[in-house]
Amino acid sequence: MSTRIDRRFAALKQEGRAALVTFTMAGDPDADTSLAIAKALPKAGADVIELGMPFTDPMADGPAIQAAGLRALKAGARTSKTLALVREFRKSDDATPIVLMGYYNPIYIYGVDKFLIDAKAAGVDGLIVVDLPPEEDEELCLPALKAGLNFIRLATPTTDDKRLPAVLSNTSGFVYYVSIAGVTGSAAPDAGKVAAAVARIKRHTKLPVAVGFGVKSAEQARAIAACADAVVVGSALVDALCKSLDNSGKAGLGTVKAVTDLVAELAQGVRAARRVAAT
Amino acid sequence: MSAPQPNSFRTGPDERGHFGIYGGRFVAETLMPLILELEKAYAQAKADPKYQQEMDGHLANYVGRPSPLYFAERLTEHLRKTASGLSAGGAKIYFKREELNHTGAHKVNNVLGQIMLALRMGKKRIIAETGAGMHGVATATLCAKFGLPCIVYMGAVDVERQKPNVLRMRMLGAEVRAVESGSKTLKDAMNEALRDWVSNVADTFYCIGTVAGPHPYPAMVRDFQSIIGHETREQMQAAEGRLPDSLIACIGGGSNAMGLFHPFLDDRAIEIYGVEAAGHGLKSGKHAASIAGGKAGVLHGNRTYLLMDDDGQIEEAHSISAGLDYPGIGPEHAWLHDMGRVQFLSATDDEAVAAFQLCSKLEGIIPALEPAHALARVLDLAPSKPKDHLMVLNMSGRGDKDLDSVAAFLESKKR
CATH class of the missing domain: 3.40.50.1100 (Rossmann fold)
Incomplete structure (x- = not known):
């Protein structure tokens, strides 16, 4: 069964370039602004949209994304509203893939079966759930695949060749390679090491490999796009959004533009990359 | 169950x-x-x-192990007096003295x-x-x-x-x-x-x-802490020639409680009580009682009872005791609760501080605020038991660290 994610990566392969995957937090800094940002992302150059599902205790995130989640929660964000955002987005865009990224507890409390039905109906294409390793596949991964959603797994520098097959076994859509052992928004990855890691993962799977954690500039995006199928940028966009807020933490006039300007820059970087990796 | x-x-x-x-x-x-x-x-x-x-x-x-199993004679007598109106009599109370370990807990x-x-x-x-x-x-x-x-x-x-x-x-x-x-x-x-x-x-x-x-x-x-329960078995055998009738310990995450309880779990006649922190009261919304006021969820690597809102966002716990101030509980406790093997009770800040003061004056032992929560429940459980009932409280830490908190708490009550 082909999903929007599969179709998007197939089309970009035809074009011969990598995808830009953008991460923003659903409901940050408020529901309306967050929807306006999502709607503006494809035109600015985002190929795949990742939306963070706010959680009080994001153990794998650095300060920028932690703060984004808390801003969203303070403005009234909750799982049902994240799904409502996707529904609104889908009214005007049926092509751009949307991946929800977050932690398991809010989904567990929403109810796994109900969540999968509602997410699929809203137009969600895939899920990334940070605290569900393959050891816990029965919780959400297998039901999600059955419901026709992609389940995108993270592979990390600590995932060795022995473990990779387990990590890749129920992965679909794409593989998300976390370029550094650390939290989101840490130091920039070394492009040479990333290329080797991507090549290693590609020996085990035909799925596209996206690379993220620590990518901040167009130049870094270009370097990563040369060796991977997609570049994920999150903390840098969330930081740009944060800087555009007024003193009380509310959206300013330039908030949407602050995000889309950076996305446009990053998209140029991705498009300027010369593909060197054999795909 | x-x-x-x-x-x-x-x-x-x-x-x-x-x-x-x-x-x-x-x-x-x-x-x-x-x-x-x-x-x-x-x-x-x-x-x-x-x-x-x-x-x-x-x-x-x-560390200085084994830690003593101590007969709290004056506390026992005190509670027998308050039980005098009842037919029961009042349990014989022992403290497992974990507060005497090196580092005080x-x-x-x-x-x-x-x-x-x-x-x-x-x-x-x-x-x-x-x-x-x-x-x-x-x-x-x-x-x-x-x-x-x-x-x-x-x-x-x-x-x-x-x-x-x-x-x-x-x-x-x-x-x-x-x-x-x-x-x-x-x-x-x-x-x-x-x-x-x-x-x-x-x-x-x-x-x-x-x-x-x-x-x-x-x-x-749990394995490392089980030495508490293993020693208690031997020490009670030596002191009374038999096993205790009940065990009681405070629970934040629950390591002192699990250490005492685990070696006794299959001795089914033994009553086991865990005491959570009820803060300002279970109905106040300001407490740390995950079993009494929470539901099953996933945080910090495990599924267990957690305090959270209806969207699955984790809520802050409240307790005068920083050691119990956690919105979750160990997963084995969650299971033992569902199985009905351990009974979970709670004690408020007020009750814990009162027990803290009573224990200090009657036994010359200043307890940490954490075990003072368990002690607060001993004060009403013990009088309801017969005189030959052997009750063990895990005195999991000493109270030196809490003197400022308790003094400030008592001062605020005066106003």
């Missing part, structure tokens, strides 16, 4: 770390290989008599085991989270003894209210990092420790302070 009773309550967890539906390994992929490595290393250490022998030596000569039993494991695994750097600071002090102490660098994450709110322990940790050479994220208490300290671990995978050992977190931590910490 309607759930079928297992043949034994002591065989968990299963190979995937589950106690019934609780427990598990809900962690980021980066940590998964480390957790599997830890599980393997612990299984090997457990099977190595040399590891156990060395630990026994340190437990005897450094039960925490050291677990830390010793984990630090010795870290050394076996060749780890060069120790991190820990702490709430009241007792686990942080125990970790800093053993890192000093074994010459390892130690970083302790502590919520900024707790750094403020547990200053003596912050000073102790620094004196012992540890670096205390005040955590400013989230609610700035124990759960945020644990988040920050996990973020450190994810960022320093090659050389770092995460020394968790309670029977929670991803498998194998809940089982491993």
Whole structure:
């Protein structure tokens, strides 16, 4: 069964370039602004949209994304509203893939079966759930695949060749390679090491490999796009959004533009990359 | 309970770390290989008599074990007087004196085991989270003894209210990092420790302070703390010629309670009580009683009872005792609750402080605020029992660290 994610990566392969995957937090800094940002992302150059599902205790995130989640929660964000955002987005865009990224507890409390039905109906294409390793596949991964959603797994520098097959076994859509052992928004990855890691993962799977954690500039995006199928940028966009807020933490006039300007820059970087990796 | 009773309550967890539906390994992929490595290393250490022998030596000569089982005679008499109107009579109360351990609490039993494991695994750097600071002090102490660098994450709110322990940790050479994220208490300290671990995978050992977190931590910490219950069995046999009739302990994450309870779980005639912190009262919304006021969810690597809102967002816990101020509970406790093997009660801040004062004056033992919660329930359980009922309270820590908190609390009550 082909999903929007599969179709998007197939089309970009035809074009011969990598995808830009953008991460923003659903409901940050408020529901309306967050929807306006999502709607503006494809035109600015985002190929795949990742939306963070706010959680009080994001153990794998650095300060920028932690703060984004808390801003969203303070403005009234909750799982049902994240799904409502996707529904609104889908009214005007049926092509751009949307991946929800977050932690398991809010989904567990929403109810796994109900969540999968509602997410699929809203137009969600895939899920990334940070605290569900393959050891816990029965919780959400297998039901999600059955419901026709992609389940995108993270592979990390600590995932060795022995473990990779387990990590890749129920992965679909794409593989998300976390370029550094650390939290989101840490130091920039070394492009040479990333290329080797991507090549290693590609020996085990035909799925596209996206690379993220620590990518901040167009130049870094270009370097990563040369060796991977997609570049994920999150903390840098969330930081740009944060800087555009007024003193009380509310959206300013330039908030949407602050995000889309950076996305446009990053998209140029991705498009300027010369593909060197054999795909 | 309607759930079928297992043949034994002591065989968990299963190979995937589950106690019934609780427990598990809900962690980021980066940590998964480390957790599997830890599980393997612990299984090997457990099977190595040399590891156990060395630990026994340190437990005897450094920690000061066995800790006494003490007959609290004046407290017993006091409660028998208050029970005089009843036909019952009042139980004979014993304290398991974990507060006499080196560093002043039960925490050291677990830390010793984990630090010795870290050394076996060749780890060069120790991190820990702490709430009241007792686990942080125990970790800093053993890192000093074994010459390892130690970083302790502590919520900024707790750094403020547990200053003596912050000073102790620094004196012992540890670096205390005040955590400013989230609610700035124990759960945020644990988040920050996990973020450190994810960022320093090659050389770092995460020394968790309670029977929670991803498998194998809940089982491993329980094993290290079970010495409390094993000693109690022997000591009660020696003192009274039989096993106790009831056990009672306070529960935050629940390591002191699990340590006392676990060796007795299959002695089904023995009543077992865990006491959660009810803060300002269970109905106030300001408490730390995950069993009484929470529901099953997933946080910090395991499924267990958690305090949260209807969207699954974790709520802040409230207790005068920083050591009980955590919105979750160890997964094995969650299972024992569902099975009906352990009865969970609670005590408010007011009740804990009253018990703290009573114990200090009657027994000359200033308890930590944590076991004072369990003591508060002893005050009404004991009078309802017959005179030949043997009740054991786990005196899990001493109260020096709490003098400022209690003084401030009493002062605020006067106004």
